[in-house]
Amino acid sequence: MMRGGVRGRGGPRMGRGGYKMKTFVPRLPFDIYLCEPAFQRAKPAPDETPLQQALLKRNTDLSPSPTEQTAVLNLVTKIATVLDTLIVTPGSFDACQIEEHRQVGSYKKGTMRTNHNVADVVVILKTLPTREAVEALGNQVTEELRQQEPADVLVMAMLPNDRGFEISNSEATVRVLVTTVHQNLRKLDPELHLDQKILQSHLAAIRHSRWFEENAHHSSIKVLIRLLRDLKNRFEGFEPLSPWMLDLLAHYAVMNNPSRQAMSVHQAYRRCLQLLAAGLFLPGSAGIADPCEGGNIRVHTAMTLEQQDQVCLTAQTLLRALSHGGYKQVIGLEGNASIATDMTVWEGIVVSPLEKAYEKPPERKEGEPGDELADDDDMDMADN
C-alpha cells in the first residue's frame, strides 16, 4: 500500500519521462559540414574558383539596379506616408482602421531580384478585414497618391485570393497585404472576411522579416537567397519551396556549421543542394524548425509529401550535375531547366534524372500520416 502511494507520486511520471525519450525524434540528415572531423580530406580540395566566380556573376545579374531600387523605394515611401496619414487622421475614411503597417518580404530583406520590382507591405487593420474594406482602402490610398502626384500613372489592382491589393506605377509595384490584429482572428467569418490562413500568413511575414533582420543580415545569406530564388524560379521541381523556406535554408547553409562563422557563398550554395538531396525536407527529417512559430514546426511540412519528393529529387539531380562540372547550367548562366529532367552527359559521365519515389495509392496515403501517429499513440498507451 505504501509502495503504491510512492509510486503513485513519482513512478509513472518518471516512467513517462524515460519513455518519451524514445518517441519519434526527427533526425537531421547527414550533413558533411557538421561532421567534418570524421571526414578528413583524402585528396586536395578541388579548385572552386570558377563556381565562385559564376555565382558572383549571377548574383550581380540578379541584383536590381540602383534605378530600380530607387523606384521601389519611392513608391514604398509614398504609400507608407499615405498609410501613416490614414492611421493618424482617418478623416472621412471609415471603411477600416489601420493599426500599423510594415514592410516585409524581399524588399525589406534586401533580397530583391531585378525585374521583379515588387515590395510587400503588410497592413494590420484594427477592424475586421472584409473584402469591401480592403477595396476601399486600396481606392483611398490610390486616390491620395494621385492627389499627391497627379502625373503618376497609378494602377490599383486587387490581389488574387483576397490577399490585399497592389499599386503599381510604371517602374515599381507595391503589394499591400492586409491582415488584422490577433484578437480579431477568431472573429472571422469565412463568408465575409478574408481567409484566415492568408491573414495569418501575413502576420507571419512580419515575424519573418523581424527574424531576418535580427538573424540573417549577413550578406552571404542575402546573396544566397537571391540565388536560391532564381534557382526556384528556373526549376519547376523547386516550385513548392516558399520564400520563407528558402530564407531559412540559406541561413542554415551559411550559418549552421561548427565554427558558427558564415561560410562562403559557393560552399553554402553547394551545401543547400546537398542538404536538400540528403533529404532535409523529406518526411522523417528534422528539417528546419520554424523560428517564428511555436511548437517546433518543421517548415517543410507545409509541402505535401509529393512536393517534398519532387524538391528532393530535383536537388539530387542538380547536385550530381553540379558535381560533374555542370555549374553553369545549374546556376543559370547557360542552358535551360531541362538538366533537371533529361539525361545529360558531363565530361563523359552520364547523369540521369531520377524517378519519383512517392506513390499515392489511397490506402497508403491514408496510412502514412496515420502510422506515425499511431506509433506515438502506442507509446502513450504503453506508458500509461
Next chain:
Amino acid sequence: MAANNYFGFTHGGTQYGAAAAAAAGAAAYQATPAAGYAAVGHTPAAAATYAAQRATTAYEAAAAYQPAAATSYAATASSAPTYDYSYTRVQTYDNAAKTAAFYPQPTSTSFSAAADPAFQAKSSTTYTAGYQNAAARPAGQASKTYNYPAAGAAQSYTYPNQAAAAATANKNYSGYDAALYNAATLYVQQQAHTAPKGAGTWKASRPGVGAAIGQKPKLKQPPKPQQLHYCDVCKISCAGPQTYREHLEGQKHKKKESAQKQTAGTTPNAPRGGNSLRCELCDVTCTGSDAYAAHIRGAKHQKVVKLHTKLGKPIPSTEPVVVPGKSTTTTAKTGAAATTAVTKTTEVTKVVATPKINFVGGTKLTTTTPTASAAAAGTAVKEEPKEAAAAAAAPAAATAAAPAVARDDTVAVAAAALGEKEVEPVGQEYIEEIKNEEGKVVSFNCKLCECRFNDPNAKEMHMKGRRHRLQYKKKVNPELIVEVKPSLRQRKLQEEKLRRQQMREEMWRRREESAMDDEERIYWEERRRYEEEMEYFEWCRRGAGRGMPPFGPMGPMGPRFGPIPPMLRRPDSADDRHVMAKHSEIYPKDEELNAIQKIVSNSEKALKMVSDDIAEADAPKKDDGTATESKDEDGKELPRTLKGVMRVGVLAKGLLLQGDADVQLVVLCAEKPTRTLLERVANLMPKHLATVTPDEKYALKLSVEQASLIITNQTEPQINVTVTLTSPLMRDGAADGEPTASKDPPDVLDKQKCLEALAALRHAKWFQARASGVQSCVIVIRIMRELCQRVPTWTPLNTWALELLVERVVASAGFPLAPGDALRRVLEAIASGLLLPGTPGLIDPCEKEPVDTLSGLTAQEREDITASAQHALRLMAFRQVHKILGMDALPPPKFNRGKFNRKRRRDNSCSGENGDSEGGDGKKDKKEDESEAAKADAK
C-alpha cells in the same frame, strides 16, 4: 397590531367598524399596511379567496385594473414585497364600492353606518350620490358572488387601508371622489386608473388623469359640430357633419378611441424601456430620434400640421417631448407631493373645461388652449407651456415654415431631447444600391444585415440603427461602441449570470480548499510512510551489513522498476522493423556458422601443427640439433617461421552473410613468404588436418598466384578457407624500396597479395576496435553488403570502403542510431554526394599515407551509386524501405493488436490486400530491382 386586526376582521366586523369609524385607528393601520398585507397574503385561505373572487367577479373592471393598480399600489405601499397586489387592489376598489354588501353578511351590523361616515365626512362634493350609486351597484353584483366569510374577511382588510388613506389626506380623498365619479359613469376602464389614486397618489397615473378626464366630455361633442368638423381623437377634419358622424361611428375612430382610453392610464404608448419621443401634435410616440425625424418629415404629420394651421390651432413645436419610460411614477409622485388640494380643484375644473378644447369654432377658444396644454404639461409631461403658447400664437405662415426648417434639425434636436448622442452612420460601403433597368436606384441591400429597403431615408436610419451597428461591430470593427439596450430581460439574464458565476466561484473556492486539505493530508501521510520505510531499510541495512547499501536506498523505489522492463521494449519504426527483418534473413544459419566454425578451427589447429613441424624441422638446422628442450622452447620464439594464424575479412569482422562460403585466414611469417614455404605448408597440411579431424575430408588447393592455399570441405555446405601467407616485412620492404628487394629470395610470393593480406589484418583490427562498438553499424554493414551483392550498381563499392563509409557516417551522427535510422543516414550521406568528385573522399585509417578508399571507383560508378542511393533515400522516406531491401513489406507490428481495434481493422485489410497480391508485390519488387539493375547496366 395589524395582524391582530386582521384576525379580528376575519371573525367579525365589529372591530372593523370601530376602526373604520375612528380616524386615529385608521391612521394606525396606515402605519403598517405592508405588514398587514404580507401577513394576509401568506394565509392560504386568503389567497384562495382572491382566486375565487377573481374568477367569479362580474366586474368588468377587473382586467383593466391590473396595470394601473400595480403601479399605484407600488406608490402607496412601496415597502410591500412583490406579492400580487393587483388583485388586492381590485378588491380594494371593489371594497370601496361593495362594503355595503359585505358587512352585513358576517356581522349584520349596519354597514352603511360604518362606511358612510367614513366617506361622507370628508367628501364635500356632489359626488356622494354617485358614490352611493356606485356602492349600490357593485353591492348588487357582489352580493350574488361573495358568499364566503373568508371573502368578506379578505376584502375587509383592504378596506381600512383605503379608508385610512382617504381619511388622512384630503387630496387623496378628492381623488377618490373622482374615482367614484368615474365609477358612476360607465367608463369602467377609466375608473381603473383613477381608483389607485385613492390609495394615496392619484397623481401616480398623472397623464391618465388629464387625458382620461379630458376625454370624457368628448363624447358629448357630437351634438355640437360647427363649420369645420374636427375629430380630436383622430386629429382629422371632416368635410361636413355627415361625414363627421360617419367618421365617429366608423371603426377606425372607435378603435383609436378605445386604444386611447386603454393606454390613457399609463404613459401614452409607454415604451418598454428607455426613452422615447413623442409628437404632441399627432400624439405619436417614436422610439428614437430617427424615427421621430422620419415622422416629422412624414406626410401624415405634415397633413396634421397643415390642418392645425388652417384651424388656427396651436402647433406644438417640433421639438420632441421626451416620454420617460419608467420614471413616470416617481416624478408623478413628487408632483403629487407638491400639488395641493387646490391644484386638484383646478384639474377638476379642467375636467369641466376640457370639452371646450375639443372645440369647434376655430377662433376664440385659443385662449383656453394654453390652459389645456398647460394642464397637459402639468399632468402628463413636462413641456414648456411658454413655448407651447408661443407656438400657438405664431402666425400660420411661420408655423407652416417651421417643419421645413425644423426638418434638418429635428434629428439632432430629437436626439438632444432624448439625451442620446448623435450616432455616425457606419458601414456605408456595405450597402449596395440595387438599380433597375434604367439605372435608377430602386432599393438598397445591406450586406452586413442581409436586409433590403427601398427608402433612402431608411438607408440612413438603418446605418445608424442598432442592429446594423451590432452587425458592423461583429463583422467589421469590433471596437465600435454600440450602446447596450437595457431591456428588462437582458438585465435579468445578466444578473442571473452574475449570480451563477458568483456561485461557481464560491464552489470552486470551497472545492479548492477541501482539495488542498486532501492533498496536504495525503502528502503528510505519504511522507510519514516514506520515513517509516526508510527507517526500516536503514535498520535492515545495518543488520545486513555491507551487502545492502547499494540496494538499500533503492528499496522504497524498487517496485517502480518492476513494470518498466516490459515497457522498455521499444516499438520500432517501420524502417527498423524492415531492416531487422532483412538482417535476420541474411544472417547465416546456425548450421552454416557451425560448419564454418568447424573448418576454420580445424584449419587453425592444423596450421599450428604445421607451424610446429616446420619449426622443429628448421630448428635442428639452425641450432645443429643440440638444443635442449628448454632451449628449444626459448629459441622457438624467434626463429619460428610461421608466427601465427589470424582470421581476417568477414570472418573476423563477423560480417558473414548467409551463403558466404569464403573465409580468410592469414598466416604471418617471420620472413618474406616464398613459394617454397607455401608448398611446404601445403604438403604438411593434409597430414595434420587428418590428425585433427580424422573423419572429415578436406580438399587442398595450392594457389601460388594468390599467395595462398585453399582448404575446401567435402560436405555441404561447401566452405573455402583461404590461407594467405604474408609477412610484415613485405610492407617494410615496400616502404624501404630497393635494398630489401634485392635481398628477397627469388621465389618470394606475389607482393600485392601479401600486402592485401596485411591490410586485411589491419582492417580486421580496426573493425574490432571501432566499428563493432558503434550501435547498428555492423547490422547496416551486413545489410549494405547484401545490397552490394544483390544490386549490380553497388557492386563496385568494395567491402572495406563500405565498412569505412558506414562506420564514419554512423559514428558521425554523434549519438546511437536505430538500425533504420543508421541505414537512412548512410543513404543520405551517399545521396548528398559523398562519393561524388569534389568531396573530401574517404581517408583510409589503416594506411600511413592519406589514401582515398574510394579511389577504386570510376566517376561513372560513383555517379550511379549516388543516383541509386538518392532514389533509395526517397523510397525510405516514403515508407518503401522494403523495395530497397528487396523484400516484401512487413505487416505492421503485432503488439498493436487488441489495443487499437480501429487500427487493427485497417491493418488487417491492409495485410489482406498484401496477402492477395503478395506474389505480385514480390514480383514487382524484383522487377523494380531488375529494372534498376538494368538501368545501371545501361549506364
